[in-house]
Amino acid sequence: MTTTARRRRYFALRASYGLIALFVIYAAADATNLVYGGSVAAMSYREAANSASSVFIAFAWLQLVAMMLVTPAMAVGIIATERERRTIEYLFVSDLTNAEIVIGKTLARLLLILKLLLVGLPIVLLLRMMGGIPANLVSASFLIAGSTAVLFTAASVCISVWSPRARDAILRIYLLLGAVFVLPLPLASALPSIARSSVWSDLLQAALHYLVEFNPVITLGRCMTSRSMLGAGVDMAQILWFSAAYVLVSALLAAAAALAVRRVHLREASKGEKSDRNWMSRLAPSRRRPALQRWPMVWKEAFAGGARTRLGVAGFLAAACIVATLVGLTGYQWIALGNASWERKSFLGFLVFMRTFAGIGVLLLLTVRAAGLCTYEKERDTWISLLSTPLSGREVMGGKLLGNLYFARWGLALSAALALFGVTIEPAVVIYVAVDLAVLTLLAVFVSGVGLWYSLNSETTLRAIGLATLTSTVVGGGYLLCCCPIAVSSSAGDESMLVGLAPCMPFLLALPCISEFDAPSGREANSVYGAFVLGIAAYGVASAMLVTTLFARFEQIRGGGDGGESPLKDTSPALPAA
Known part of the structure; x- marks a missing residue:
């Protein structure tokens, strides 16, 4: 935590996020002021409250999107980078246990992400002085963004444990998050009209229903349903259940990463070059590499084993689900x-x-x-x-x-x-x-x-x-x-x-x-x-x-x-x- 917190790029990231948030707030306020006459002094108390609520809505969505996009990039390399630099063995021979290594790195990176989240807190407190922003809505927005950051951090660390390279880890986590948080949205609405009623379709619909219900975008959108009575649709009990579920899943993912970090690395290190021939390589059709002729770098980047992108089991399944969803939904629309x-x-x-x-x-x-x-x-x-x-x-x-x-x-x-x-x-x-x-x-x-x-x-x-x-x-x-x-x-x-x-x-x-x-x-x-x-x-x-x-x-x-x-x-x- 001491070394990462002092890096200049994290200070620059927080400053950039704060400037972007202020710019979005200014643009949203300027667009809202035109609706009420173009002058803040000419607004009534109700109009000022409505303007503040519109600005807060823009900020809340910016905050959630920032957490969903930035968190995996900041957390996914904490174990994969150690493996790639061959420095993880120094951690294994120290007095630290697996849990201390994984949990310590996870908490250190999570603190940096939560610092980024707290950048917007003073801005929201200033906006509340204009009225129109209930306290329960502010709490709900920060709980949703914070619990999302916790879950994405734990998932990124878990993927990082099974990834030999940071580049592969980033590809895997974004594919997996896209398959879990994006694909259920169109599938949940299209599946009832596509699949016939059966045990498997009912189970799939139930799984999609829970994924949609616990989607942070859907949860935040429900809090913003009423513009005239902003905050009226906030159910704090549901928000607390949402946060508790995310924290529980995060704890399970962190525990799985702590249990597997040493075993996974030692197994991969003992395999050597044989690890390239996994089950996915055997399923893929065998191809003959072209001869090394005039373009050795092209041959190296396109056909050499080290240049291949290793998606792993999770990344491969996520990519397959994304492709199957794109082709399947398009084919269904074409048939109908x-x-x-x-x-x-x-x-x-x-x-x-x-x-x-x-x-x-x-x-x-x-x-x-x-x-x-x-x-x-x-x-x-x-x-x-x-x-x-x-x-x-x-x-x-x-x-x-x-x-x-x-x-x-x-x-x-x-x-x-x-x-x-x-x-x-x-x-x-x-x-x-x-x-x-x-x-x-x-x-x-x-x-x-x-x-x-x-x-x-x-x-x-x-x-x-x-x-x-x-x-x-x-x-x-x-x-x-x-x-x-x-x-x-x-x-x-x-x-x-x-x-x-x-x-x-x-x-x-x-x-x-x-x-x-x-x-x-x-x-x-x-x-x-x-x-x-x-x-x-x-x-x-x-x-x-x-x-x-x-x-x-x-x-x-x-x-x-x-x-x-x-x-x-x-x-x-x-x-x-x-």
């Missing part, structure tokens, strides 16, 4: 499709949403994977050996970039498979699907470049992944959370607002297929397609600049030239043949 034109149009809109959701997920996975490609070499003490090779910056960083894009083949295949449902209805969709796949490939190059840049300039995998994910999220659409309230409250025209969508990745992924069945017209078409072309051009230029900068930066680190030929190349004349 009628002949009416509005039904076809509605299905194509549903298909655009599913493909956009899948594309964003693929881009996030690519960002996380790319951010660990160079730091993994540093933490495994192979980075110096890589710098000492005669390979140029173009060959090394280009190979890592192409290897990361090779990992995206499954995401592209999933997007193409979902598009086949639309092609069977409207064959002309294939043209727009081709454009959409090209856009997805371009965005994949960009996020891979961002991840490689932070990986090249960072010392640890967790830091590189955190910075790369934050950058890709903010640039790819997260900026809208701050800009939309200002744009709504300002006098900016519709064309200016549409141009602001140019960097938004969901907009760029969805527009090609939307144009097939709901194409804009008139001045709106000029703005929409202009924003699309501007966004594609901007990402194309940014990707080219990132790739060029990566080549030059690698040579700068090694002390060479501009990323072309390596200074270690053997330029001496060849010996004459005997």
Whole structure:
């Protein structure tokens, strides 16, 4: 706790979170003030209370989303990083027990996360001076966010125990959380109309019901149901049961991690290279590796055993559930499709949403994977050996970039498979699907470049992944959370607002297929397609600049030239043949 609390990045994280919270509050207050005349002095007591309640709602959602996104990234590497750096053996030979190691690290990281949660407490207390914010609603929002942080921390530590690398641990925890907290929402509403009544379907519906009931997003949304009587829908007994259930599950996960940490590491260390041939590798179809020819780095990143992403049992099952849900729901909508034109149009809109959701997920996975490609070499003490090779910056960083894009083949295949449902209805969709796949490939190059840049300039995998994910999220659409309230409250025209969508990745992924069945017209078409072309051009230029900068930066680190030929190349004349 002493070493982690003094790191500057955690101070910067808390300061950044506080600034973002103040900015969101300012934007929400500015938008609310326009409804009541645009002046705080002209408001009545009731209007001031309603304005404060609207601002608090925006802050409460920001707080919960921040806890759900930041907590896994901060906690998932506390054991995996020790294993990756080979320092966990020093902890095992000390006088510390397994429980002291795991619980101590968990509590230390949880205190840092709760400090981040307490940043917003003074802001809320100041807002309560305006009235309209009941004390029970404030308590409920902090209990929901705090218990969510506790559960996510314990789950991240448990996943970290079974993960040999921090990069794999982050992929596993986000896939698992997505399968547990996101998938039950559409499945719970669609399953009664899909499955027939049976014992298994009833059990599945009951499980989905409990997952939805204990979902933090659903629980917080119920507290915000009444705007006129904010806080009237808060049932503190239910909130306390929610928090107690989360704390109980967290304790069980922490106990499981403490019991397994030594056994798991010793078992994996004793297996050596045989651990790569697990049951999932045996189930996968055997493939023949291509010969090592002109591109050794591409071969290493795409086909070598150490370059593979190890999802583990939990990650594999979570990914399988996500893919099965996407394909299954789309297939069910396709089977139940009628002949009416509005039904076809509605299905194509549903298909655009599913493909956009899948594309964003693929881009996030690519960002996380790319951010660990160079730091993994540093933490495994192979980075110096890589710098000492005669390979140029173009060959090394280009190979890592192409290897990361090779990992995206499954995401592209999933997007193409979902598009086949639309092609069977409207064959002309294939043209727009081709454009959409090209856009997805371009965005994949960009996020891979961002991840490689932070990986090249960072010392640890967790830091590189955190910075790369934050950058890709903010640039790819997260900026809208701050800009939309200002744009709504300002006098900016519709064309200016549409141009602001140019960097938004969901907009760029969805527009090609939307144009097939709901194409804009008139001045709106000029703005929409202009924003699309501007966004594609901007990402194309940014990707080219990132790739060029990566080549030059690698040579700068090694002390060479501009990323072309390596200074270690053997330029001496060849010996004459005997």
